[in-house]
Amino acid sequence: xxxxxxxxxxxxxxxxxxxxxxxxxxxxxxxxxxxxxxxxxxxxxxxxxxxxxxxxxxxxxxxxxxxxxxxxxxxxxxxxxxxxxxxxxxxxxxxxxxxxxxxxxxxxxxxxxxxxxxxxxxxxxxxxxxxxxxxxxxxxxxxxxxxxxxxxxxxxxxxxxxxxxxxxxxxxxxxxxxxxxxxxxxxxxxxxxxxxxxxxxxxxxxxxxxxxxxxxxxxxxxxxxxxxxxxxxxxxxxxxxxxxxxxxxxxxxxxxxxxxxxxxxxxxxxx
Amino acid sequence: xxxxxxxxxxxxxxxxxxxxxxxxxxxxxxxxxxxxxxxxxxxxxxxxxxxxxxxxxxxxxxxxxx
Numbered sequence: 039x040x041x042x043x044x045x046x047x048x049x050x051x052x053x054x055x056x057x058x059x060x061x062x063x064x065x066x067x068x069x070x071x072x073x074x075x076x077x078x079x080x081x082x083x084x085x086x087x088x089x090x091x092x093x094x095x096x097x098x099x100x101x102x103x104x105x106x107x108x109x110x111x112x113x114x115x116x117x118x119x120x121x122x123x124x125x126x127x128x129x130x131x132x133x134x135x136x137x138x139x140x141x142x143x144x145x146x147x148x149x150x151x152x153x154x155x156x157x158x159x160x161x162x163x164x165x166x167x168x169x170x171x172x173x174x175x176x177x178x179x180x181x182x183x184x185x186x187x188x189x190x191x192x193x194x195x196x197x198x199x200x201x202x203x204x205x206x207x208x209x210x211x212x213x214x215x216x217x218x219x220x221x222x223x224x225x226x227x228x229x230x231x232x233x234x235x236x237x238x239x240x241x242x243x244x245x246x247x248x249x250x251x252x253x254x255x256x257x258x259x260x261x262x263x264x265x266x267x268x269x270x271x272x273x274x275x276x277x278x279x280x281x282x283x284x285x286x287x288x289x290x291x292x293x294x295x296x297x298x299x300x301x302x303x304x305x306x307x308x309x
Numbered sequence: 310x311x312x313x314x315x316x317x318x319x320x321x322x323x324x325x326x327x328x329x330x331x332x333x334x335x336x337x338x339x340x341x342x343x344x345x346x347x348x349x350x351x352x353x354x355x356x357x358x359x360x361x362x363x364x365x366x367x368x369x370x371x372x373x374x375x
Contacts, residue, residue: 040368051320052364058324062363214360240324253329256361 045069045079047099055090056164058252060211060237064158065094067214067235068127071221072100082125085114087139089131090165091158091237100127108139111146114153122295125225128155132173133163136192140172143194147201147230151294154224154231157194160239168242179246194234199287204229206287210236212259213283220285229293236263236281312352313372318343320366327358327367336367 046069055061072082082100086092088107095102105113114126135143135157146153162180163169170180170187173194177186195206205227209217217235224231238244238255249255262280264272269282323342328334335348336358344367346352358367 040365043365046365052322052366055363057322058326059363062365063361066363066365211361211363251329252324252363253326256326256330 042066042069042073045072045099047097050097053097054093056239056241058238058240058255059090059164060160060239060252060256061091061094061158063211063214064091064156064217064235064237065097067209067217068094068129068156068221069098070218071225074218074222075225077125077225081123082127083114083117084127084129085110085117086129087131087134089134089163090160090239091131092129092134094129094158108134108137108142110134111139111142111153111155115146115149115151118151118153118295119298122152122299126153127225128153130155130157131164132157132159132161132194133169133171136172136194136197144197144201147198147203147232149294150202150204150229150291152228152230154221154227154233156221156224157232157234158237159194159234160237160243161191162239162243164239164242168246174243178243180243181246195232195286198230198232202230202291203232203287204289204291205231205285206234207232207285208234208236208281208283210259210263210283211238212256213263216284223285227288229291311372312349312354313370314346314349314352314358315368315370316344316346317366320364322364322366324363326361326363330357330361332357 084095084100084102086095087110095104110128114128118126168181170183172192174187175191207220209220224233240252244255263283266282266284321343323338328336333351335351339345
């Protein structure tokens with residue numbers, strides 16, 4: 039028993055994720071980040087959509103909301119506007135966030151509303167049987183792409199940056215300790231924060247793409263995830279499958295719920 | 310002073326991540342596919358198993374005798 043486990047609904051454990059699934063590692067990182075910040079369980083809301091990752095809301099001992107597919111960010115926006123004092127954390131998956139909820143994702147980022155979106159990226163729709171998602175890399179196999187995906191994958195971090203998010207970070211399940219700090223910084227940021235956590239799906243993705251078991255996929259992360267500063271120094275031909283991790287982008291911008299409060303005041307005749 | 314490894318078999322799903330990352334190779338899966346410790350004395354308390362266990366099924370702690 040560890041102290042961060044107070045943020046878990048212990049009677050719900052063990053969770054239902056497959057053996058070796060990285061979601062458990064990321065969920066633990068969220069709990070540790072909550073402990074690091076001393077988040078109050080009564081003033082923190084966890085909102086999730088649909089998918090493997092989104093089941094995490096059911097295991098976390100906060101006020102939680104498990105919403106419609108892709109719609110976690112709209113629900114979270116509503117919660118934040120109804121009570122701007124709450125810390126709102128969105129847990130979503132790659133399909134949930136960038137396909138079904140793609141539009142909500144970019145508009146949440148555009149508004150720079152104070153939400154922390156933790157995107158569990160396993161590159162696949164795991165729960166429904168391994169269909170290709172918008173984050174399945176080109177050439178990787180899925181049940182709907184038996185000869186390899188033809189589509190170019192989104193880079194959710196670049197997408198969020200272009201849309202206007204004010205804090206963007208990427209971590210992996212292998213780099214579990216730095217991931218805690220990235221999530222904690224995201225929660226502390228007053229604005230739209232995206233933390234992309236690369237997780238392994240050994241059953242629906244790794245096995246089909248001959249990436250080995252869960253440990254093999256974690257080793258792949260350790261070999262290919264490069265801290266941003268080192269990544270920028272790599273020559274184009276060295277980049278290959280490598281991707282940057284760490285805090286990728288930060289800016290200060292007006293936060294939506296604060297701006298909206300000003301409008302309420304004006305509409306009520308105040309100055 | 311010793312190091313104590315706690316395993317929760319009811320949570321373990323036998324994914325083998327802990328055994329793969331153990332630098333001393335003292336973790337293994339039993340016939341039911343649950344983790345067990347082969348040689349607790351060899352543990353160096355690095356915490357790699359606990360850090361990456363997705364099922365919160367293993368804890369390593371240094372016990373200080375009073």
